[in-house]
Amino acid sequence: LVSSEHHPGRSTVRVAGVPVGGDNMTVIAGPCAVETPDQTLEAARMARAAGASLLRGGAYKPRTSPYAFQGLGETGLKILADVRAETGLPIVTEVVDAGDVDLVAGYADMLQIGTRNMQNFALLQAAGEAGRPVLLKRGMNATIEEWLMAAEYIAQRGNLDIVLCERGIRTFEKATRNTLDISAVPVAQSLSHLPVIVDPSHSGGKRELVLPLSRAAIAAGADGVIVDVHPAPETALCDGPQALFGDDIGELAGIAATLAPLV
Ligand code: PEP
Numbered sequence: 001l002v003s004s005e006h007h008p009g010r011s012t013v014r015v016a017g018v019p020v021g022g023d024n025m026t027v028i029a030g031p032c033a034v035e036t037p038d039q040t041l042e043a044a045r046m047a048r049a050a051g052a053s054l055l056r057g058g059a060y061k062p063r064t065s066p067y068a069f070q071g072l073g074e075t076g077l078k079i080l081a082d083v084r085a086e087t088g089l090p091i092v093t094e095v096v097d098a099g100d101v102d103l104v105a106g107y108a109d110m111l112q113i114g115t116r117n118m119q120n121f122a123l124l125q126a127a128g129e130a131g132r133p134v135l136l137k138r139g140m141n142a143t144i145e146e147w148l149m150a151a152e153y154i155a156q157r158g159n160l161d162i163v164l165c166e167r168g169i170r171t172f173e174k175a176t177r178n179t180l181d182i183s184a185v186p187v188a189q190s191l192s193h194l195p196v197i198v199d200p201s202h203s204g205g206k207r208e209l210v211l212p213l214s215r216a217a218i219a220a221g222a223d224g225v226i227v228d229v230h231p232a233p234e235t236a237l238c239d240g241p242q243a244l245f246g247d248d249i250g251e252l253a254g255i256a257a258t259l260a261p262l263v
Contacts, residue, residue, distance in 0.1 A: 001155035002148055002162065007193040013161045015133050016090035016109040018053045020163050021195030026224030027256050028092055028197070030056035033069060033238035034076035037083070042231035044087045046245070051253040054110070055080070055089035056226055060096045061238055062116050069237040077107040084109075092135055092226070098126040105130040115140045115167055115202070118150045128157025135226075137165045137199065140178055144187055151194060164188055164196045165226060166217075168203025177205025180213050185220040195223035201242045207233070210244055214255050227252060 001007075012022035020026045029047035034040050034057045044055050059076025061069060072079070080091045090109035095101050096117060104111060110133045117123050118139035127134045134154050138147045151162050166185060168178025180203040188196045198220075200213030214225050230236045230243035244252060 001160060002151045002192045002194055004191060004193050009193060010189070011160070011193045011195065013133050013163050013195055015054055015092070018090055020054075020133075020197070021223045024223065025218065025256055026054065026197065027052040027252070028054040028056050028224060028226040029229050029244075029252075030092075031058075031230050032201075032228045032236065032243065033058045033061050034072055034079050035237050037079050039231060040079050040083045041086060043229050044083045044089055046229045046231065046249050048087060048089065049253065050227070050229060050244070050249045051256045052089065052227075054092050055083065055087070056092045056112070056228075057083075058094050058112075058238070060094055060100065060104070062094070062096045062114050063238075074103065077104065081107050095123070095127065098122040101126040101130050105132045108132060110135055110163075113137060118142055118147065121153055124150055124153035125157050128154040128159040130159075133161035133163065134159065135163050135165055135197075137167045138169070138181075138184065140168065140170050142169075144184055144191065148188070148192055151192070162194050163223070164192065164194050165199055166196065166203075166222075167199035176203065176209065178203050180204065180216070182216050182220050185217065185222045189221065197224040197226055198222045199226045201226070201228040201239070201244075205239075205242050207242055207244060207248070210242065211248065211251055211255060214252060218255065225256075 029052035061071035198217035233240040
């Protein structure tokens with residue numbers, strides 16, 4: 001269902017009316033985690049200034065350590081909904097448990113499935129039935145074929161509104177959190193009709209890599225980027241070192257605007 005063999009041409013996925021794919025270069029931005037109403041609203045304003053048309057933000061955080069901040073849960077979803085009402089930005093937010101899909105879908109405009117859950121088949125199937133577009137991140141240990149098969153699990157439940165997201169894979173390299181597999185963009189676009197975006201924040205894990213990796217993603221033909229921004233990264237409860245702030249925001253907006261015509 002997701003293969004380009006059975007579906008020639010490129011698909012456009014609409015998230016509350018916002019197109020991802022086709023001739024569009026979509027910027028999704030926001031905080032890694034929803035922490036407070038003020039922090040989320042401020043980050044949403046930064047996202048808009050960066051040219052974003054969708055707001056990201058995690059209310060359920062799948063952390064490596066069980067002692068790390070796990071997200072605000074439904075309280076975080078309510079904050080996101082309030083910020084959407086205030087800014088007009090539709091929400092992309094992660095769901096980590098099949099049992100929470102209906103709850104999260106009640107607030108979210110797009111469901112995100114994270115790298116750690118790419119092969120959580122019960123979650124993929126539940127997301128496929130939720131009536132919301134799905135952002136499917138590539139598993140950090142997954143091949144492109146496994147990633148497309150994961151998308152197939154969602155599609156098989158009747159939902160073809162899927163956006164693929166390359167977010168880095170595990171390699172021997174320790175200078176970055178994960179290695180952004182830039183070749184995955186054209187490869188996935190040739191094997192599948194689904195839009196492919198890139199997460200330069202979670203792949204590199206470092207603020208100074210986010211803009212160069214965004215340029216690389218757009219130049220490689222990605223349909224968009226999803227980027228962490230935070231009004232005060234030094235106090236962030238999750239992944240502060242990779243969040244853009246200040247002047248970086250203007251630069252991201254410039255990159256999106258100037259490189260988009262190349263795609
Ligand atoms: C995220 O986008 O919030 C996230 C946790 O990303 P990933 O699943 O790619 O690590």
